[in-house]
Amino acid sequence: MRKHHIYLSFLLLALAQGQGGQVVGVYTLPPTSIRVLNPHLSQAEVEASLRNGWPTADRPALGSSLAYLGNGLFVGSTDRGPNGDCPGGKFFPLSRFAPSLVFFRLEGSALRIERSLPLQNLSGRLISGLPNARGEDVPYANKECRETLPLDPDGLDVEDVAVTPSGWFWMVEENSPSLIYATPQGRIAMRYLPQGLRLETSYPSRDILPSILRQRRNNRGLENLALSGDGRTAWVILQSPIGRTSDPAFDQSLVARAVRLDVSNPMQARVTGMYLVPFSDPKDYPKPNRPRDMKYSAATWLKDEQILLLERAEGGARVFLVDFARATNLLERPDGNSPELDKAGVNYAALNISLPQRRLLLETWKLREFDTDKLEGLALLEDGQTLAIIDDNDFAITGKEGPTRLWLVRLNQKLR
Numbered sequence: 329m330r331k332h333h334i335y336l337s338f339l340l341l342a343l344a345q346g347q348g349g350q351v352v353g354v355y356t357l358p359p360t361s362i363r364v365l366n367p368h369l370s371q372a373e374v375e376a377s378l379r380n381g382w383p384t385a386d387r388p389a390l391g392s393s394l395a396y397l398g399n400g401l402f403v404g405s406t407d408r409g410p411n412g413d414c415p416g417g418k419f420f421p422l423s424r425f426a427p428s429l430v431f432f433r434l435e436g437s438a439l440r441i442e443r444s445l446p447l448q449n450l451s452g453r454l455i456s457g458l459p460n461a462r463g464e465d466v467p468y469a470n471k472e473c474r475e476t477l478p479l480d481p482d483g484l485d486v487e488d489v490a491v492t493p494s495g496w497f498w499m500v501e502e503n504s505p506s507l508i509y510a511t512p513q514g515r516i517a518m519r520y521l522p523q524g525l526r527l528e529t530s531y532p533s534r535d536i537l538p539s540i541l542r543q544r545r546n547n548r549g550l551e552n553l554a555l556s557g558d559g560r561t562a563w564v565i566l567q568s569p570i571g572r573t574s575d576p577a578f579d580q581s582l583v584a585r586a587v588r589l590d591v592s593n594p595m596q597a598r599v600t601g602m603y604l605v606p607f608s609d610p611k612d613y614p615k616p617n618r619p620r621d622m623k624y625s626a627a628t629w630l631k632d633e634q635i636l637l638l639e640r641a642e643g644g645a646r647v648f649l650v651d652f653a654r655a656t657n658l659l660e661r662p663d664g665n666s667p668e669l670d671k672a673g674v675n676y677a678a679l680n681i682s683l684p685q686r687r688l689l690l691e692t693w694k695l696r697e698f699d700t701d702k703l704e705g706l707a708l709l710e711d712g713q714t715l716a717i718i719d720d721n722d723f724a725i726t727g728k729e730g731p732t733r734l735w736l737v738r739l740n741q742k743l744r
Contacts, residue, residue, distance in 0.1 A: 349690055351697040352714070353736040357439040359386040362723075365406060365428050365444045368454060373424060380421035381471025382410050383727030390430040390441075391718035391732050393489040393499070393553075394626065394705025397431075401442070402716065402734075404430050404705055405499070408457025408485040410723035414473035417466030418459075423477050426454040427486045429497065429514060439734060445514040447484060449531040455516065458483040460503045460527055465547065481527040482516075484508065487704070488626060490555035490562070498555055498591070500564050505541060505549025506533075507564055509594045518595055532595075538587060538602055540665050543570040551704075552627035554635040560592040563635055563652070565605060567623050570670050580619050580672035582607040583683070588652070602658040604669060604676075606683050608639060608646060614693050615643030619672070626706035626717075631744055636689070638706045638717070644693030645703045647715065648686045649743070655684040689739060690715070697735060709736075712744040 362377075362385045363369050374385050393405035409425030411418040426446035432439050447455040458467050458480040467477040485502040492498065496517075497510040504527065507520040519533040522541040527533060541550070544566050551567035565586040571578025588601030605624070610617035625645070626638040633653040639646045658664030658681075668674075669681070676683060692698040705718035715737045721729040 347688055347690065347740065348694065349715070349737045349739040351695050351735055352738050353434065353437075354697055355434045355437055355439050355734045355736075357388070357390070357441075357732040359731070360388055360441065361386055362388050362422070362425075364388070364441060365390070365430060366426055366446055367444075368426070368446070369422070369424060373422065377410065377422040380469065381412060381419060382421040382723070382725065384724050387721060387724035387729065387731050389721050389723045389732060390432070391705045391720045391734070392487050394707045394716060394718045395489050395491050395628070396707040396709055396716060397491060398710060400433050402432055402434075402707065403489060403491065404432065404718060405486045405489050406430065407487060407720070408483070408503070410725055411457075412471060412725045414466070414468050417468055417473070419468040419471050419473055420458065420477060421470060423456065423458065423467075423469065424454075425457060427457050427484050429489060434734070439732065447486075447510065448513075448515045449482065450515050450517065451530070452515070453530065456480045456483045457485055464503060481529050482531065485549070487549070487551045487567075488553035490553050490629075492555070492559040492594075494559070496594070498553060498562060500550035500553045502547060502549030502551065502567070505544055505566070507537065507550065507553075507562070507589070507597070509591075509597075518597075520597055536597065536599060538585070538599060538665055540570065540585060540667060541566065541587070543667055544568070545570065545573070548623075552624050552637065554627040554629040555591075556629050560590065562589045562591045562597075563587070563627065563629075564589070565624055565627060565637070567625065569619070571667060573620050577671040577673070578667075581670050582609075582619050582622065582672065583670055584624055585670070586652075586684075599659070601652070602664060603652060603655050604658070604681070604683055605637070605650065606686065610641060612646075613641045613643045615641075617641040617643070625704045628706050628708055630708070636706060636708060636715075636743075638703060640701050640703055642701060644691060644698065644701050645717075646688060646692070647690040647706065648688055651685045651687075654682055656681045690737065692717075695737070708743065711742075713742045714738050
């Protein structure tokens with residue numbers, strides 16, 4: 329009886345704070361050929377990819393990103409394509425795969441793809457998902473992890489997307505990491521890189537992002553993007569803390585770098601803010617986690633200086649309302665670009681640094697319909713109360729992953 333009273337007390341407290349919600353729909357992508365996303369691929373290439381170590385070619389991943397376009401239409405994105413682990417790198421069984429924006433609707437209990445937009449340079453040449461430069465994952469041709477593939481300075485590993493009022497696209501990606509601006513036809517008009525990182529891309533690129541982003545962990549680059557409703561301000565956030573996990577001060581870190589940009593002139597974007605966003609205590613999750621396991625994996629703009637941010641770790645995900653209004657802009661500090669601020673144990677109050685305020689909205693493990701923590705896309709529907717959350721099934725690279733799924737969750741409070 330006492331346990332029941334304790335549970336009830338916590339439930340009432342959560343309701344009073346507006347936490348929680350109810351799943352009102354679960355939608356699954358039916359078996360779909362990879363050629364639906366990439367029509368340029370030949371059937372022979374697809375069959376070769378199966379010999380190269382890809383177990384199945386009919387469970388594509390389109391949940392690395394999510395944006396809601398209104399009138400029931402969503403856009404998601406693939407990442408760099410099917411890839412699996414190799415010592416010191418990744419194997420790409422379908423190396424000509426082009427990262428794509430995928431438009432779809434929800435019908436019955438299914439995701440129905442309307443069209444796919446493979447990314448291209450301004451001349452119409454398709455973009456690959458291969459790593460850009462040495463120091464990133466070594467790309468291999470197959471699961472034997474012996475034959476290497478060439479690096480590709482153009483390659484993109486797209487992880488979040490937003491759409492401007494005029495129908496252009498902003499994306500963030502992990503390879504270098506970077507912020508990308510693309511035409512409605514999916515052609516890369518500009519790629520913004522960290523300062524000091526210059527790539528010989530076939531499309532325009534500039535190094536304007538804070539140089540500290542270059543210290544992101546491997547395969548933990550820019551994962552989160554929120555664009556204001558007027559399309560003039562963007563927030564981009566790293567997936568994880570910076571620094572090598574071999575250094576205990578970084579391994580125990582629980583903050584991620586966020587950058588605000590003025591994108592009112594998309595071809596001349598300007599960095600206007602940089603912040604440290606805190607993570608939850610790993611012990612808040614239902615399964616054992618370390619600080620290095622904490623990730624931010626999706627974002628969407630809410631209003632003013634507020635965004636929604638999806639945090640995940642083993643056991644589930646949490647959605648937060650994050651408010652930057654009173655957070656310290658590190659661009660205004662001489663030590664703002666120093667990695668010393670990212671180390672574990674920093675007393676931010678003593679340094680007169682205020683972190684963004686976070687308010688918990690949702691914990692997925694409390695909703696029985698969620699059986700995965702690999703959630704990487706987040707959108708808020710027009711009612712201001714319903715969230716769409718999509719998973720990334722990694723193209724079923726091990727053969728054990730199920731198809732892409734999307735959940736609709738009606739929150740206990742209206743956000744706008």
